[in-house]
Amino acid sequence: MTKRIFFPFRALWLFAFLLPLLAAAVPARAQLLPGGNSSIGLLPSLEVDNEANLVEDPAPLFSAPYGKDHFFGNWGGAQPWLLDHGIHILADVHEELAGNFRGGRKQGVTNAGQVGVELDVDWGKLTNTDLFKNFWTHMMVVNGHGRNLSTDYIGDSIGGVQQIYGARGNVVAHLVYLYAEHSFFHNHLDISAGWIPPGSFFAASPLFCMYMNVAMCGNPAPTKYTEGARDWPSGNLGFVVRAMPTSETYIMGGLFAVSPHAFNGGISGWAWAQDGLGKFSSPVEVGWLPKFGKHHLNGHYKAGFGYDNSSYPDLLEDIHGNPWITSGMPKRYRAGRASAWVMADQMLVRNGDGPTNGLIALAGWMWADGHTTAMSHHIWAGMVETGAAWGRPMDSIGAMYQWELMSRASTLQQEYAVSAGVPFPSNQWGTVWGIQTHENIYEVFYNAHVAPGISLQPDFQYINRPGGSTVFHDAAVMGLQFNAVL
Numbered sequence: 253m254t255k256r257i258f259f260p261f262r263a264l265w266l267f268a269f270l271l272p273l274l275a276a277a278v279p280a281r282a283q284l285l286p287g288g289n290s291s292i293g294l295l296p297s298l299e300v301d302n303e304a305n306l307v308e309d310p311a312p313l314f315s316a317p318y319g320k321d322h323f324f325g326n327w328g329g330a331q332p333w334l335l336d337h338g339i340h341i342l343a344d345v346h347e348e349l350a351g352n353f354r355g356g357r358k359q360g361v362t363n364a365g366q367v368g369v370e371l372d373v374d375w376g377k378l379t380n381t382d383l384f385k386n387f388w389t390h391m392m393v394v395n396g397h398g399r400n401l402s403t404d405y406i407g408d409s410i411g412g413v414q415q416i417y418g419a420r421g422n423v424v425a426h427l428v429y430l431y432a433e434h435s436f437f438h439n440h441l442d443i444s445a446g447w448i449p450p451g452s453f454f455a456a457s458p459l460f461c462m463y464m465n466v467a468m469c470g471n472p473a474p475t476k477y478t479e480g481a482r483d484w485p486s487g488n489l490g491f492v493v494r495a496m497p498t499s500e501t502y503i504m505g506g507l508f509a510v511s512p513h514a515f516n517g518g519i520s521g522w523a524w525a526q527d528g529l530g531k532f533s534s535p536v537e538v539g540w541l542p543k544f545g546k547h548h549l550n551g552h553y554k555a556g557f558g559y560d561n562s563s564y565p566d567l568l569e570d571i572h573g574n575p576w577i578t579s580g581m582p583k584r585y586r587a588g589r590a591s592a593w594v595m596a597d598q599m600l601v602r603n604g605d606g607p608t609n610g611l612i613a614l615a616g617w618m619w620a621d622g623h624t625t626a627m628s629h630h631i632w633a634g635m636v637e638t639g640a641a642w643g644r645p646m647d648s649i650g651a652m653y654q655w656e657l658m659s660r661a662s663t664l665q666q667e668y669a670v671s672a673g674v675p676f677p678s679n680q681w682g683t684v685w686g687i688q689t690h691e692n693i694y695e696v697f698y699n700a701h702v703a704p705g706i707s708l709q710p711d712f713q714y715i716n717r718p719g720g721s722t723v724f725h726d727a728a729v730m731g732l733q734f735n736a737v738l
Contacts, residue, residue, distance in 0.1 A: 292344040292368045293392055293428060293484055294470065296444075297456035301552050302607065303499050303541045323705035323736050338377030342370040343738040348398075348414045348464060348731060350711075355727035356406035356718055364398030364414040368428075386435040392428040394485055406727045408718035409682035410473075410627070410656055411693045412466035413729045427521030428484045445491035447517065447524060450508055451476045451483025453492050454535040454556055455593045459614055462636055463652050464711045464731055465695055473656065474620040474627035475591045477680040479510050480533025480560035486516040488533070489524055500543075505536045510562050531562035535591075549599040550607050558591040564624035567679070568661040568668075575668045577677070586623055593618040603640030611637040622659025626679035626688070629657040646701040654693040658720050663689055686721030699733075709733035 326332055334341060346368070351361035370392040375384035402412040431446025444453075451471030461469040476483035490508030497503075511517070512528040537556035543549060565583040570576035576583045595616030602610040615633040622628035634652035639645055662679060666687040669676050676684035694716070699709040711731040718724045 292342050292370045293394075293452070294458045294461065295370070295372065295390060296448075296452040297458050297470070299442075300453055300456060300494070300502075300504070300539070301458060301541070303543070303550075321705045321737060323703070323738055325704070336377075338374030340370075340372040340374075342368075344368050344370075345734075345736045345738065346416055347734045348416050349734075350401045350413050350464075350729055350731035352401065352406050352413075352727045352729045355715075355725040356408070357724055358405055360401065360405035362399035362401040362404060362414075364396070364400065364416050366394050366396050366416045368392065368394040386439075388433045389431070390433060391430045392484075393425040394428055395424055395426065396485070401729070402718075403683065406715060406718050406729070407685050407724040408691070408715060408727070409684070410467065410658075410688075410691050410720050411654065411715060411718075413464060413713050413715070413731060415461060415464050415466045415469040423520045425520070426485055427487070427517065429487050440496050442494045442496075443491065444494075446489075447487045447521075448490055448492065448506075448508070449484040449487045450481045450490070450506060450533070450535060453504065453506065454481070454537050454558070455554070455595060455616075455618065456483075457552065457595070457597060457614070459597060459608065459612065459636060462648060462650055462699070463634070463695055463697065464709075464733060465652070465654070465693055465713060467630070467654055467656060467693060468632060468652065472593070472595075472616065472618050472632065473630050474625055474680075475558065475593070475618060477627070478560070478589065478591070478620065478625060479512060479516075479564075480508060480531075480562065480589070481535065481558055481591065482511075482516055485521065487521065488516060489529070490532075500541050502539045502541070503536070504539070506534065508533045508535075510560055512562070531560065533558060533560040533562075535559075547602040549602060549610070551596070551598040553596045555594045556592065560589040561587070562589065563587045564589055566623055566661065567626065567659065568623075568665050575665070577665055577668045577674065578672045586621075589621045589624050591618070591620040591625075601637075601641075603638055604645060608636075609638050609640070609645075611635070611641075623661050626658055626662040626681060627656055628659035629655075631655045644700070648697075648699040650697050652693075652695045654695075655690065656693070656720070657690045658688040663687060685719050686723035688720030690717060691720045692716035697733075705737040707733075707735050709735075 347365040349363045373389050375387045401414055402408040429447055429449055431444050431448050433444040435442045456471055463469055467473045471483035475481040482488055488508035490506055492506040494502055494504040509529045510531045510533050511526055513526055517523050535558035537554055540553045542551045563585045566586055568575055569584045570579050570581035571584050597612055597614035599610045599612050613635050618630045632654045636650035639647035666676050678684060694714040697709055697711040699707055701707045713729045715727040718727050
């Protein structure tokens with residue numbers, strides 16, 4: 253019998269009630285990124301999404317509605333002085349309160365948050381010499397805290413409703429990235445090398461973290477959960493080369509050492525010389541960045557392929573091709589893991605200056621080898637708009653739908669576990685509560701800029717088939733995101 257999905261209309265009434273309250277808040281000023289997220293950690297995807305790699309000065313990337321708005325103003329004059337000397341410092345506090353008022357394992361409320369600091373240095377400007385012209389270093393550290401609503405209350409390790417939760421380790425300062433960047437030939441060639449999250453460059457978009465659900469922010473699943481293509485806060489040792497034959501086209505490739513550990517770089521992110529780094533992943537991406545019409549409607553169209561030459565255990569088969577969960581024989585190891593993606597976003601209506609200031613449609617598809625990856629397909633589609641149309645130019649509203657399909661090998665593994673009467677093995681996403689097939693995620697949000705450098709974002713998510721199974725009822729979640737750019 254087909255299961256009937258209950259849609260919580262009462263949540264929409266609450267959502268609608270919050271909107272006018274937030275719209276009546278302090279008049280808007282420029283913020284760093286629409287959707288309540290500062291640009292902290294997003295510089296790589298901002299540069300990749302831009303029609304020219306403006307490594308010599310990232311300021312144009314922060315055009316409206318990005319801005320340079322800080323809660324503490326210009327830091328008593330220190331900010332302008334630092335910028336004049338090529339030193340870009342960004343400090344950010346991000347908190348996400350979320351509660352499932354219906355469905356899931358049980359009802360509850362949790363908070364998850366992050367404090368982050370980013371340092372970008374233009375060494376040409378700092379030293380005032382041509383020797384270091386177009387040479388930059390980028391560093392970011394974060395501190396994560398809180399509880400995970402999805403695993404603790406909903407019974408879902410696939411589509412976490414809070415984006416700020418994950419592999420930061422129980423440390424004061426977790427290193428996200430530390431790398432050098434140099435551009436050549438008038439920015440037609442750009443090379444970055446060091447400790448880099450591959451997902452911040454490949455299949456990336458600064459629009460993704462406007463949504464709270466972690467399956468989208470800041471890099472879509474499934475590749476960011478694999479060892480060779482981590483997204484921040486995890487990184488890999490490697491380099492990225494980006495060539496732009498024209499101002500509207502690019503081809504980008506990378507080579508990264510693959511870490512076989514749960515925490516790349518250890519729990520702190522600083523242990524680069526871990527054992528087992530003998531294999532490599534090599535993503536490649538091509539992109540077209542057009543501007544249409546007299547209003548210069550920005551578009552970003554990307555396709556990519558990744559290959560990791562490591563060997564990984566098969567989710568289903570043993571060395572003889574039988575299910576290892578029932579045979580008791582050693583798992584079969586498969587050499588190589590492939591992935592692919594196609595994604596696009598297009599501005600349909602422009603509301604003002606800046607690359608994201610308008611009505612934007614976005615969609616995409618990502619695939620990973622299902623023999624060794626528990627999720628094989630991810631499809632998403634959504635809309636986002638900044639608020640000039642309703643007199644709030646720095647506010648944003650958006651909606652997103654996601655469909656995540658677990659791999660056939662993973663589902664069969666779990667079916668054999670039931671027949672054998674043994675617990676479900678965990679996978680890259682964590683705990684498994686039932687036989688996983690697919691999960692649907694619906695999300696809507698409104699972000700309001702309420703004070704200089706501060707935004708509040710009420711967010712509603714409806715999780716159909718939490719954890720990819722029917723063990724728990726569909727979950728309805730209300731969230732409130734707070735962001736302060738210090």
